[in-house]
Amino acid sequence: MKKAGIIMIIGSLLLLGLFKFPLWNIMLGAPQYPDPLGMDIYIEGIQGVEEFDIQNIDGLNHYIGMKTIPKAEDMWEFSVFPKVIAAMSLLGILIGVLGFLGKLSYKWFLGWFILMAVLGLLGMYDFNLWLIEYGTDLDPKAIMKLLNPDGTPMTYKPPLLGYQKMLNFDVDSWPGAGGYMLMVGMFLTLIAFFLGRKEYKNI
């Protein structure tokens, strides 16, 4: 189980990338913004891709009555997410080390993966809820109140994943570097599980 344990440790360590790199990134391009405005969503808060992007996105959003983009202290997620990630990373490392020393079954690797996957899905669900609220809870005194073709008020929820055209904006929402590190890390823990099982069977 030495090899599997090492891979488990590496996979868990990759989670720590989220403290340095954004989990998610949303870019907003428009005819007037050939250099798109963008926000990087970190587990500890939201930052502009360029220094004044958040201020400029807020400036534009006030026309359609959207709330300003939340500061780190405005959302519980930004204090809880770092704790969860740090805890899961430590737990994964611990499982990896114990696996390496042969003190644990390889099944623990899968257990960690399933737990992380559940937490991740919950995180995505929560993120989507926020996007819905952010895009639909509009100021009734908004300067521009636009309607859909069917007569319902237009809302502005950015896509959870992928591209969407919203008014004059091209919105792209994709994982950031931290998000990709998380995915690779989780994939590695799954490999650790299969490798561990193979090593176990060979004994």
Place this chain on the structure above:
Amino acid sequence: MKKSINILAALAMVAGLVSCNDGETKKTNTGGQGGLATNAAERVYVAPGEHDEFYGFMSGGFSGQLGVYGLPSGRLLKVLPVFSQNPENGWGYSEETKPMLNTSYGFVPWDDAHHPDISQTNGELDGRWIFINGNNTPRIARIGLESFKTEEIIEIPNTAGNHSSSFITENTEYVVAGTRFSVPVPQKDMSINEYKGNFKGALTFIKVDQETGRMGIKFQLMMPGFNYDLSHPGRDKSHGWFFFTTYNTEEAHSLLEVNASQNDKDFIAAVNWKKIEEYVNNGGGTKVPANYAHNVLDENSHTATSTMIKEVLTVNPMDVPGAVYFLPTPKSPHGCDVDPTGEYIIGNGKLSADLTVHSFSKMIDAIENEKFDGEAYGIPILKFDDILAGVVKQPGLGPLHTEFDGKGNAYTTFFISSEVVKWKVGTWEVLDRQPVFYSVGHGMIPGGNSRKPFGKYFVALNKITKDRYLPTGPELTQSAQLFDISGEKMELLLDFPTIGEPHYAAAIPADLVAPNSKKIYKLADNTHEYAVLKDADVRVERDGNEVHIYMNMIRSHFNPDNIEGVKVGDKVYFHITNHEQDFDVPHGFAVIGANNAELLVMPGATETLVWEPKQVGVWPFYCTDFCSALHQEMQGYIRVSPADSDIELSWSLGED
């Protein structure tokens, strides 16, 4: 008077003769320049959304400004205000920028801008700053190439007709300004006909701080009362020297077109500025009373200050032996150009049929061996034959200026015969000639006045336009012409109109400048005395009859936008801060009946407009720059009450 008419007639006849002789070649040349015969259009076409390869800075001449063009497209990118008020953006009208145009003569809102020169390091363009001279009320301006804004203007004392300016040494140690008109120094009431021997020609060396670019006059060399026409620095091997053409060595004070054209040879003055710098650093020179303005625009406060300086250090060339020599040069030389190696000094004798090229190494040799041919006011005159490198024989008529392509070729402009002539440096043979339309003054190759020219294009800056464009009545723009000089023969690619009357120009590869171009000013760095950085600080204050409105603006409103309590006879200061931090979102400000101009406030900046209401009423103000979909809503009202009214000041935004 009769004499002058004869001379003019003779010149006109000569010009006529030459154009007759050239008629045939001209025809074939223009035939080859048709759009269909070449792919010229393709070579100047910059597709929509793409950028030009070079920034071209064309002096605005009598507009007082600096035109910024893209090359090779010839598209006007910006009119950069320097010496003249510019109502388009409030330059020279706003309280912040008025001090920039202050001089010892008071507020001077116009000048005649001639010779832009881009800063250099080791003789190569570095894209930090561009300098330009005001000819009429002698001044030198420095423009920062991050903000494309005039950051500093220094007045030059003891000078009149600041024409042999503003050329820089190869590490931007100095920017040099020379007087075209000699004058009494100090100025005094005296008879004009006592000119000879009494007037002085000041050559001013302005030290440039390498960190900030700040200018300060290091010394003025007080030369004999000739006309110092143009100048260029020595470079590479001749670094440390500066060369000035002179005319009117006759020292005439009237009817100069005749009386200053009598000497067979005038001079190029060679000045060893390193030697004089050393002399000055060791305490040499004489401090004399002076009065000149030094105006600096602070980028963080967006505010200019003008300081009067009361003293200047003068140097008598006689006191620094070996510092100044005269190189005899035929017939009222105009341009004074130094090739990229620093070896050859070209005197463009505008009334001569030949081009004279002096050799720097021969000059040094002649100085060491004291091969002198007399002296003028104690300054040794070197022997013409001993310093001559060569002569370009009969290249054309009326040579004015020469530029270099860095491949061993020189390009000289000829005003009278209206052509550009390419010749080989060293062999002095003429390689090509092309007509220009019409009567070219300066020519410009990007970096053509440096150790490293970018010899791809030559721009002819023509003085006469005539029929080149659709007619616009008697008054026309000037015209520039772009040649491709990458091949053996010059090829005309493009005509484009230019603002004012460009004299010299300077161009630089875009990639040395564009990446540093500022997009906004940071609001957090704004230190303007009257800036309002937070909405909570918005207010209106009265101080006697002065009313100060601390206002800000962001898409799409002013804060405050309703103001009451102002009275007839008040002097109202609108101090307006643009809270945008987004690229290309300036806001304008205009108020009805303002006796000055508008403001155009860049993101993060603060500007002030003074308004003196004369009529009771409720008066609107609005944003002039179409800033957003709700630009038309960006407006406000200011109520003006009778002078004896007791209405208190009040202000608001968004209240019913």
